[in-house]
Amino acid sequence: MRIIIDLAENDDGNYIAMKQVAQRQRLSLKYLEHILSILKQNNIVEGLHGKGGGYKLTRRPQDYTVGEILRLVEGDLAPVACLECGAKPCENMEHCRTLEMWKGLHKLIDEYFNGITIKDLMQEDADHSNKVDRSFLAASL
Numbered sequence: 001m002r003i004i005i006d007l008a009e010n011d012d013g014n015y016i017a018m019k020q021v022a023q024r025q026r027l028s029l030k031y032l033e034h035i036l037s038i039l040k041q042n043n044i045v046e047g048l049h050g051k052g053g054g055y056k057l058t059r060r061p062q063d064y065t066v067g068e069i070l071r072l073v074e075g076d077l078a079p080v081a082c083l084e085c086g087a088k089p090c091e092n093m094e095h096c097r098t099l100e101m102w103k104g105l106h107k108l109i110d111e112y113f114n115g116i117t118i119k120d121l122m123q124e125d126a127d128h129s130n131k132v133d134r135s136f137l138a139a140s141l
Helices: 002-011 018-025 029-041 065-075 099-114 117-121 128-140
Strands: 047-050 055-057
Touching: 002 018, 002 029, 002 117, 018 029, 018 055, 029 047, 029 055, 029 065, 065 099, 065 117, 117 128
Parallel strands: none
Antiparallel strands: 047 055
């Protein structure tokens, strides 16, 4: 998330060198290359090699959700293996007393992260994260 936020906050229309992002975010270039490769393959960022090259976002910050980015980089956000995309049906599913609880948590996780944009995370308003938490929880209850 920090990489995407950094690209958004430092967007001046030009490509941003990986080295600059790595320095600002205190991340290794190797890790940054790995993450940016995933993001580029999924058209989240575009890259340019050579002098003046680097990376930039393909959309406006308000057009990216945290959920979208997390699922690309981290994989499925399911709280248990049986709810992951493509998981084989669990042999205990029919009699599982906790399945509905896990489905509910999965839904909350997806709704929460899908309700936050990169632009939201760019806000310097100290109360912002509390506003997101309160509004989400109120809507969920």
